[in-house]
Amino acid sequence: MKISREYVRGGKTVAVSAEHLEGDRWRVRVGEQSYEYHAVALGDGGVRLAPVGQEFDRSFVAYGAPAGKEFMVRVNGRTHTLATPANKRGGGGGGSDGTIRAPMTGTVLDVMCKPGDTVAADQALVVLSAMKMEHKLTAGIAGVVLSVAAKKGGTVDQGAALVVVEPKKEAKE
Amino acid sequence: MVKNPPFRRVLIANRGEIAVRIARGLRELGIESVAVHSEIDARCAHVLAADHAVLLGGNTAAESYLDIGKVIAAAKSSGAEAIHPGYGFLSENAAFARAVRDAGLVFVGPNPEAMERLGGKKAAREEAIAAGVPVIPGTEQDVGDAGLIEVAKKIGMPVMVKASAGGGGRGMRLVEREQDLAEALMASRREAKASFGDDRMILERAVFPARHIEIQLIGDRHGNVVSLHERECSVQRRNQKVLEEAPSAVVDEALRQRMGECAVALAKRVGYDNAGTAEFLLDDHGNFYFLEVNTRLQVEHPVTELVTGVDLVHLQMHVAAGGKLTDLLAGKDLRPRGHAIEARICAESPENGYLPAAGLLRLVREAEGPGIRIDSGVYTGWEVPPFYDSMLAKLIVWAPDRATACQRLSQALRDTAYLGIPTNVDFLRRIVDDTAFRHARLRTDMLRLRPELADGPKEPPEDLALAAAVLCQAVAPRAGSSSSNGSNGNGGGQGSTAPWQDLAGFRLFEGTR
Numbered sequence: 252m253k254i255s256r257e258y259v260r261g262g263k264t265v266a267v268s269a270e271h272l273e274g275d276r277w278r279v280r281v282g283e284q285s286y287e288y289h290a291v292a293l294g295d296g297g298v299r300l301a302p303v304g305q306e307f308d309r310s311f312v313a314y315g316a317p318a319g320k321e322f323m324v325r326v327n328g329r330t331h332t333l334a335t336p337a338n339k340r341g342g343g344g345g346g347s348d349g350t351i352r353a354p355m356t357g358t359v360l361d362v363m364c365k366p367g368d369t370v371a372a373d374q375a376l377v378v379l380s381a382m383k384m385e386h387k388l389t390a391g392i393a394g395v396v397l398s399v400a401a402k403k404g405g406t407v408d409q410g411a412a413l414v415v416v417e418p419k420k421e422a423k424e
Numbered sequence: 425m426v427k428n429p430p431f432r433r434v435l436i437a438n439r440g441e442i443a444v445r446i447a448r449g450l451r452e453l454g455i456e457s458v459a460v461h462s463e464i465d466a467r468c469a470h471v472l473a474a475d476h477a478v479l480l481g482g483n484t485a486a487e488s489y490l491d492i493g494k495v496i497a498a499a500k501s502s503g504a505e506a507i508h509p510g511y512g513f514l515s516e517n518a519a520f521a522r523a524v525r526d527a528g529l530v531f532v533g534p535n536p537e538a539m540e541r542l543g544g545k546k547a548a549r550e551e552a553i554a555a556g557v558p559v560i561p562g563t564e565q566d567v568g569d570a571g572l573i574e575v576a577k578k579i580g581m582p583v584m585v586k587a588s589a590g591g592g593g594r595g596m597r598l599v600e601r602e603q604d605l606a607e608a609l610m611a612s613r614r615e616a617k618a619s620f621g622d623d624r625m626i627l628e629r630a631v632f633p634a635r636h637i638e639i640q641l642i643g644d645r646h647g648n649v650v651s652l653h654e655r656e657c658s659v660q661r662r663n664q665k666v667l668e669e670a671p672s673a674v675v676d677e678a679l680r681q682r683m684g685e686c687a688v689a690l691a692k693r694v695g696y697d698n699a700g701t702a703e704f705l706l707d708d709h710g711n712f713y714f715l716e717v718n719t720r721l722q723v724e725h726p727v728t729e730l731v732t733g734v735d736l737v738h739l740q741m742h743v744a745a746g747g748k749l750t751d752l753l754a755g756k757d758l759r760p761r762g763h764a765i766e767a768r769i770c771a772e773s774p775e776n777g778y779l780p781a782a783g784l785l786r787l788v789r790e791a792e793g794p795g796i797r798i799d800s801g802v803y804t805g806w807e808v809p810p811f812y813d814s815m816l817a818k819l820i821v822w823a824p825d826r827a828t829a830c831q832r833l834s835q836a837l838r839d840t841a842y843l844g845i846p847t848n849v850d851f852l853r854r855i856v857d858d859t860a861f862r863h864a865r866l867r868t869d870m871l872r873l874r875p876e877l878a879d880g881p882k883e884p885p886e887d888l889a890l891a892a893a894v895l896c897q898a899v900a901p902r903a904g905s906s907s908s909n910g911s912n913g914n915g916g917g918q919g920s921t922a923p924w925q926d927l928a929g930f931r932l933f934e935g936t937r
Contacts, residue, residue: 381810
């Protein structure tokens with residue numbers, strides 16, 4: 252058995268694979284690096300893993316689960332949300348493509364722009380209320396507002412495009 | 425006289441972890457519990473924990489947990505004798521407390537008259553002044569935006585703008601520059617209107633640097649009020665508490681006594697007769713200023729329970745049924761023993777501006793071990809709805825001393841996993857492991873001044889993390905599900921929260937590939 256994945260680390264795509272050797276031993280490749288691990292499933296969804304030859308010095312309990320199109324893994328006291336190449340930017344508000352998407356399901360409290368407006372990268376364009384808190388959303392780029400789909404008072408689903416900003420050609424930062 | 429059990433059946437007008445915790449307390453007393461729930465909460469942990477459940481309908485708080493008529497009708501139809509409101513929602517709504525009483529039921533909380541005298545920040549401030557409790561310079565009246573700006577000029581910047589009806593940091597803002605006041609007032613009014621249906625604002629001088637110290641009170645219907653000592657809740661982000669502990673490292677016996685006496689005097693003055701909390705700011709010179717009274721059980725009540733040995737929900741039920749504190753607490757030594765710390769686990773991303781998240785919890789692993797208490801409202805497979813508060817659970821530890829409690833909390837957070845949506849678990853651990861926290865150098869503005877605690881480490885994941893990710897998918901059956909990238913990519917928004925879509929890969933539609 253062998254499984255292969257690709258994750259984005261520091262802006263670069265890294266090929267990662269796990270190949271079953273025998274018993275609880277696996278060959279793991281992370282980019283150019285090769286490792287051998289003992290890996291045993293625990294009853295609670297966790298996996299105990301230890302580098303072969305260092306079982307008594309370095310062993311870890313890891314928990315992993317998909318989160319949308321990313322994969323969350325918790326090991327050595329830290330949580331990592333690993334993006335796949337198709338989805339470099341995870342969740343989060345205004346990406347840098349100029350489209351403001353609702354970071355989560357909520358209600359639009361205010362829309363502070365209209366098509367044709369010239370806006371700054373850090374200018375709040377939409378105020379969204381979600382989980383009882385207000386969030387100001389920015390486009391992340393300077394430019395001109397192309398379209399506004401958000402309506403004041405409307406409910407929007409997570410990921411819904413609210414405002415599209417076209418980057419300024421001769422933008423000055 | 426203490427009635428046992430104090431009631432036969434009690435309705436819990438709340439959801440999530442606090443409703444689970446109350447149901448547990450009721451069961452221990454031999455009382456049947458009735459849960460209420462919205463449509464989307466039909467399988468929420470609190471519904472599963474209760475003996476009975478009543479659907480309120482709707483999804484938003486306004487059409488479910490905040491609907492007084494529906495909640496009282498549910499109590500009537502289920503044969504409940506009393507209603508415990510938990511915290512948030514209707515817990516500090518005097519009109520609700522009165523409606524409960526008018527319906528011939530018992531409200532497990534203070535009488536509505538006491539609640540009104542302390543509920544609004546303005547009213548509470550006036551009562552505190554009358555009771556001889558020190559208060560912060562400011563105004564008790566909403567004199568309109570222009571008037572409030574005048575007051576701010578008089579008392580000096582920085583100021584705190586607060587919702588008159590508020591609590592929990594909603595509608596509350598720190599304003600440092602005069603020219604930002606108008607916009608802050610507008611935003612706070614809007615938040616307050618949405619949260620409490622009341623957009624009145626008050627304004628006070630911001631006391632800096634300060635610690636947040638609060639006194640837990642319990643009163644009965646016979647005029648007794650007892651202080652169960654202080655909690656320190658100085659670690660806050662945007663005026664919401666993050667970590668709470670008891671006792672405070674800087675409150676000595678003399679100060680504890682003085683603050684306790686002030687809180688009790690205020691409570692007695694208004695005829696307070698259930699659990700409540702008087703909140704204070706404490707400056708570096710040992711001066712304390714009254715902030716407000718929360719007329720309900722608080723989120724952080726477990727730390728008081730762990731150091732005093734009392735069960736606040738049990739006490740609430742007994743005093744609501746007419747029990748006397750002199751009987752209930754007879755022979756009990758209430759002095760704080762050891763040290764307790766609570767961490768609020770929330771579905772939010774401190775690394776990303778504290779953005780809250782909703783969605784499917786694919787793997788929940790809660791810590792266990794000596795001195796560890798989990799008050800949780802979630803489980804593996806629960807889909808966190810976008811309609812309510814982002815708190816998932818509370819991790820509370822007890823140890824004989826503060827240093828050991830810090831170690832215990834750090835390890836427990838290390839052993840904690842809530843996967844599928846972003847949480848603040850790593851953030852909590854960064855704070856607990858921080859030198860300032862370990863040395864109890866706490867400030868209400870410490871997180872604002874130390875943004876690196878929220879931002880987290882910048883290094884990319886080490887090879888171990890990537891190896892762990894593939895090994896989890898290779899070895900642990902649940903982790904591997906539906907992660908064959910692209911198989912459920914339907915081109916829609918990122919991180920979809922649709923349960924059927926997300927679950928399709930592993931259980932419900934097995935064999936349909």
